[in-house]
Amino acid sequence: MALLIGMYGHGRKVYAAVKYFLFTMIGSMFMLAAILWLYAKTGSFDFIVIQNAIRSGSVPGFEHASLWLFLGFFIAFAVKVPLFLFTPGYPMPTWKRPPPDRYCSPECC
Numbered sequence: 001m002a003l004l005i006g007m008y009g010h011g012r013k014v015y016a017a018v019k020y021f022l023f024t025m026i027g028s029m030f031m032l033a034a035i036l037w038l039y040a041k042t043g044s045f046d047f048i049v050i051q052n053a054i055r056s057g058s059v060p061g062f063e064h065a066s067l068w069l070f071l072g073f074f075i076a077f078a079v080k081v082p083l084f085l086f087t088p089g090y091p092m093p094t095w096k097r098p099p100p101d102r103y104c105s106p107e108c109c
Helices: 002-008 013-042 047-056 062-080 091-096
Strands: none
Touching: 002 013, 013 047, 013 062
């Protein structure tokens, strides 16, 4: 999306593309941190293995970290889905998109 904004947008399209890229990358870092914490404690990226380890209580420190894991995933999805409070980076890139992409964006669905 950042490439489309940077190549086919109008006005300050490079600024909008960089802003979009940085905003989504920072949001993704929260999810990455949560996933890496789960991997460090369970030794697997497999959802079933992680789920069984949490249910059996063999993940040390999960009770205290569960809120932080939730917040990591929530912030990442709030940035990706654009929720109201987490969208200061989206207005400009949304209107700098080329017209065909502007009307079929995830924000409209």
